[in-house]
Each structure stands twice: as C-alpha cells, then as structure tokens.
Amino acid sequence: PGGSNDIAARIIAPYMSELLGTTVVVENKTGAAGMISGAYVVKAAPDGHTLLLSSLSPIVVSPQTKIKPPFHTPTDLIAVNMVGLSPQAIAINNSLPNVKTLADLFALSKTRQITLSSSGTGSLSHLTIEMLTTASNGKLVHVPYKGGGPAVTDTIAGHVDGVVMDLSPILPMSQDGRLNVLAVTTEDRIDFLPNTPTAKEVLPNFTAVNWVGVFAPARTPANVINKINDAIVKVVARPDVQDKLKKAAIVPQTME
Numbered sequence: 001p002g003g004s005n006d007i008a009a010r011i012i013a014p015y016m017s018e019l020l021g022t023t024v025v026v027e028n029k030t031g032a033a034g035m036i037s038g039a040y041v042v043k044a045a046p047d048g049h050t051l052l053l054s055s056l057s058p059i060v061v062s063p064q065t066k067i068k069p070p071f072h073t074p075t076d077l078i079a080v081n082m083v084g085l086s087p088q089a090i091a092i093n094n095s096l097p098n099v100k101t102l103a104d105l106f107a108l109s110k111t112r113q114i115t116l117s118s119s120g121t122g123s124l125s126h127l128t129i130e131m132l133t134t135a136s137n138g139k140l141v142h143v144p145y146k147g148g149g150p151a152v153t154d155t156i157a158g159h160v161d162g163v164v165m166d167l168s169p170i171l172p173m174s175q176d177g178r179l180n181v182l183a184v185t186t187e188d189r190i191d192f193l194p195n196t197p198t199a200k201e202v203l204p205n206f207t208a209v210n211w212v213g214v215f216a217p218a219r220t221p222a223n224v225i226n227k228i229n230d231a232i233v234k235v236v237a238r239p240d241v242q243d244k245l246k247k248a249a250i251v252p253q254t255m256e
Contacts, residue, residue, distance in 0.1 A: 001028050002149025003119060004086045004168035004250065008212045009053045011244045012083060012235050019231040026053075030147040033120030034058030038215075039070035042077065046217040048224035052077065055086065055124065055166070055210045062122035077215040080225055081232045084250040086210040088128055088185040089170045090116075090199065092162035093155050094178070102183045102202045105162070109138025115160040117143045117151035125165045128185060128208040132164070135203045155179065166210050167193075167249035185209065192246070212250060 006028055013024040029037040038058040044050035059077070063069040071077070092099055099105050108114060116132075118125035121144040133140040143160050145151035148169040155163040156178045163170065163179070167190075173179040183199045184190055185208040199206040214232055216225060233254050235241055242252040 001147070002152065002169050003147050004166035004210070004248075005034075005053055005055055005212060006149075007168050007248045008083050008086075008245065008250055011241060011248065012232070015235040015238065015241060016231050019234060020227070028147075031120070032058075033062045033123035033126065033144075035062050035066075035070055035122070038077070041215065042071040042217055044217050046220040048216060048220055048228055050217065051080070051228070052215040053083070053212065054215060055212055057119070057123040057125075057210075059213075059215070061124050061127055065122040076218050078218060078220055078225055080214040080216055081229050081254050083212045083214065083232065083236055083254070084245050084252045086166040086168060086212055086250050087190060088125065088164060088208045088210060089167040089174075089181050090132070090162065090164050090183045090185070091155070091170050091174060091179040091181045093158055093160075094180070095158050096161060096180075099180075099182070102197070102199060105182060106136040106138050106202070109136060109140055113139045113141055114162065115141045115143050117145055117155050117160045117163045117165075119148045119151055119165055120144050120146060124208060124210050125163075129164050131206065131208065132199075132203075135206060152179070171249045190249075192249070211253075 009026040013026050017024045029040050035058045041052040059073050116129050129142045148165050152169045174181045181196050183197050185199045236252050236254045245252045
C-alpha cells in the first residue's frame with residue numbers, strides 16, 4: 001500500500017469497473033519486489049478475473065537475480081497494456097541537513113556509510129542503488145523493504161538515510177517537507193518538479209525510468225485480453241484520469 005502500483009491501480013479501478021461491468025478490487029500482495037504478486041497471478045484461472053498491475057521489477061529485473069524464479073514472464077504472462085511511466089527519485093530524510101544535492105550525498109558517502117531503502121531486493125530501485133554505488137564509488141548500502149510504502153515510512157522516521165524509488169510515494173512527502181528529493185533519474189527534468197535536477201546532471205547518461213502495466217495469466221482468451229485492453233486504453237485516455245495520474249507522479253501512457 002502506498003507504492004506506485006497501488007496508487008495507479010486505485011486510480012484506474014473505479015473506471016475499469018464501469019467499462020467492464022464488474023467490481024474491480026485492488027489487492028496488494030507484497031514482497032520479493034513484486035515476485036509474490038506475479039506468482040499469484042500466474043497460478044490464477046486464465047479467465048480475466050485476476051490481473052497483475054505491475055512495475056517492470058518482477059517482470060524484467062527480478063527474474064535476472066533468481067536462479068529459479070517463480071515464473072517465466074514470456075510464457076506465464078500476457079502483457080495487456082501500459083498505464084504509465086513512473087520516474088525514479090533519490091530522496092533523503094531531514095537528518096542530513098547539510099546534504100542539498102546529489103553531489104553532496106556522494107561526498108558524504110566517501111566519509112561514512114549512507115543507507116538507502118528500496119521497495120525490495122531485485123527491484124528497479126535496488127538496481128538503481130547499485131548503479132549509484134558503482135557510479136559514485138561511495139559507501140552506499142542497500143536496505144530492502146516489502147514495498148514502497150514501508151520504505152518511505154522508515155526513511156522519514158530516520159531508520160535509513162534515504163530512499164530510491166518511484167516518485168509516486170515520495171512526492172507527497174517531499175511536498176510537505178518530510179523528504180528532500182535530490183534528483184530524479186529521467187532523461188530530462190520533470191514539469192511538476194522543475195527545480196529538481198536529474199541524476200544525469202551529476203552522473204552523465206544515468207537514467208532509470210519505471211513503468212506500470214497490466215498483465216494477465218497465460219492462456220487467457222484473446223477476446224478477454226482485447227476487452228481488458230480496450231478498457232485500459234479508454235480509461236487512461238480520460239482527462240480526469242490523466243490528471244490524477246500526473247498528480248501521483250505517473251506519466252499516462254498506453255500502447256495502441
């Protein structure tokens with residue numbers, strides 16, 4: 001709860017219910033950087049009633065970190081469509097008052113250990129932290145959590161120094177001053193955070209952008225996939241839904 005997947009799901013669910021003529025319930029199954037939820041959906045009946053709204057972590061990244069992943073994306077899941085793109089952000093809590101920029105954080109990491117939370121081992125945020133560690137040559141330590149919400153909560157509480165994650169669960173905390181976003185990992189600065197630099201401005205060519213998409217179990221009939229896909233495209237195209245997604249730091253995007 002509170003992560004970008006949860007936020008995106010709760011935004012589109014009521015509108016999906018209207019178009020599909022059935023109640024769409026959002027159920028969080030956390031852990032293993034999304035692999036638990038993926039494994040659950042893979043085993044579900046392929047009738048369109050159990051879907052996976054996921055980031056790229058359990059679909060693309062996490063399987064590369066497992067000797068025996070619980071599912072094989074190309075054969076066990078059908079990609080229905082995207083909902084949007086979700087920028088990654090690097091943020092710190094208020095216990096580091098002298099750290100104002102990403103360069104400041106890297107300088108501090110040369111003198112002491114910096115702990116950075118993520119949404120779980122094998123997630124894109126974990127991979128981003130490892131990339132930052134390599135690029136900065138600093139003492140950055142990854143601290144995995146069972147989802148974005150708990151990671152952000154513990155960062156605010158000061159149990160860890162910072163967090164690297166999708167911007168969605170971080171943005172409200174930065175707006176009220178509980179977290180300081182040092183950088184985003186997009187190609188260019190974000191419209192709604194124009195004063196926040198990109199990581200590229202300190203680390204050339206450094207980018208890491210997540211996406212949110214919907215998947216169905218393999219063997220789900222094509223006509224069912226098409227019906228769900230049509231609903232997603234129509235919902236994400238709605239101006240009010242786009243506005244809600246953007247306010248949640250998710251860039252609306254589907255594939256025709």
